[in-house]
Amino acid sequence: MQEPNTKRSRQREKIFQVLRRTRSHPTAEWIFKEVRQDVPKISLGTVYRNLSVLRRQGRILELDFGEGIRRYDAVIQPHYHFVCSRCGSVCDIDVPPLNVVTEQARTVIPGIVDSHRLDYIGTCNTCLEHS
Amino acid sequence: MQEPNTKRSRQREKIFQVLRRTRSHPTAEWIFKEVRQDVPKISLGTVYRNLSVLRRQGRILELDFGEGIRRYDAVIQPHYHFVCSRCGSVCDIDVPPLNVVTEQARTVIPGIVDSHRLDYIGTCNTCLEHS
DNA sequence: ATACATGCAAATCATTTGCGCAGTC
DNA sequence: GACTGCGCAAATGATTTGCATGTAT
Numbered sequence: 001m002q003e004p005n006t007k008r009s010r011q012r013e014k015i016f017q018v019l020r021r022t023r024s025h026p027t028a029e030w031i032f033k034e035v036r037q038d039v040p041k042i043s044l045g046t047v048y049r050n051l052s053v054l055r056r057q058g059r060i061l062e063l064d065f066g067e068g069i070r071r072y073d074a075v076i077q078p079h080y081h082f083v084c085s086r087c088g089s090v091c092d093i094d095v096p097p098l099n100v101v102t103e104q105a106r107t108v109i110p111g112i113v114d115s116h117r118l119d120y121i122g123t124c125n126t127c128l129e130h131s
Numbered sequence: 132m133q134e135p136n137t138k139r140s141r142q143r144e145k146i147f148q149v150l151r152r153t154r155s156h157p158t159a160e161w162i163f164k165e166v167r168q169d170v171p172k173i174s175l176g177t178v179y180r181n182l183s184v185l186r187r188q189g190r191i192l193e194l195d196f197g198e199g200i201r202r203y204d205a206v207i208q209p210h211y212h213f214v215c216s217r218c219g220s221v222c223d224i225d226v227p228p229l230n231v232v233t234e235q236a237r238t239v240i241p242g243i244v245d246s247h248r249l250d251y252i253g254t255c256n257t258c259l260e261h262s
Numbered sequence: 263a264t265a266c267a268t269g270c271a272a273a274t275c276a277t278t279t280g281c282g283c284a285g286t287c
Numbered sequence: 288g289a290c291t292g293c294g295c296a297a298a299t300g301a302t303t304t305g306c307a308t309g310t311a312t
Contacts, residue, residue: 066193115253116250120244124241124242
């Protein structure tokens with residue numbers, strides 16, 4: 001878990017803890033505000049730098065749903081997402097990843113497939129109620 | 132195909148043609164350079180504005196593979212993509228979209244699913260040869 | 263004539279980076 | 288003590304926007 005050339009730091013561990021405690025796939029800005037409550041002098045740059053380190057260490061995932069904002073996830077087991085196109089919320093989907101899908105495509109794909117990513121797009125229950 | 136409050140323009144049609152002629156899922160910058168050969172005075176802002184219009188008209192798709200750059204595609208029929216994690220190239224996958232995938236998830240998802248998006252991630256043949 | 267579209271430049275917004283100081287091993 | 292990480296502020300890079308002018312209908 002410890003990368004070469006990597007020391008431990010209060011800021012980094014706090015960032016990781018904050019991310020573990022939420023299921024909301026937050027942005028760097030959100031994490032920054034959250035961590036600042038415990039570490040008031042932390043800077044946004046530090047948050048970005050550490051999110052980068054954590055991703056390189058494989059401790060977190062970096063997600064992107066095409067909004068031009070990056071989101072982060074401490075759940076690193078392969079899983080799919082449901083994205084609400086109305087409010088932008090993202091939630092984890094409890095369906096076992098389908099290796100079949102990858103197998104079927106391997107034959108057609110001009111290269112080697114390592115993994116796949118599946119997003120469901122729709123409208124979440126909260127938004128449905130409010131309409 | 133004609134949206135209300137939308138006139139025809141040489142720039143917009145040219146941008147659309149350029150996008151139709153390629154299978155490379157280009158960025159706005161690439162489209163800009165391409166269109167500039169025919170319309171030398173076109174500005175990058177115009178390219179962005181028109182890509183936006185074309186997307187709202189449903190004539191093109193806006194894609195995002197988490198590189199922080201937006202890509203565009205004139206193939207609007209639902210289809211999947213193969214992304215090379217080494218060189219970043221993107222290619223269309225000729226596998227019929229699996230409604231099954233969506234059906235299976237509907238039961239678990241807290242909302243209404245409109246569509247899904249599937250990306251295969253791996254290494255393309257070109258990169259495999261060069262290594 | 264009346265919108266709508268353009269070119270240009272400046273503004274925005276998320277993210278990255280250079281620097282001198284501080285914390286960890 | 289050597290090296291890594293921090294806070295700060297400035298830089299970057301993609302995309303957006305305001306404005307005066309040009310163009311399609």
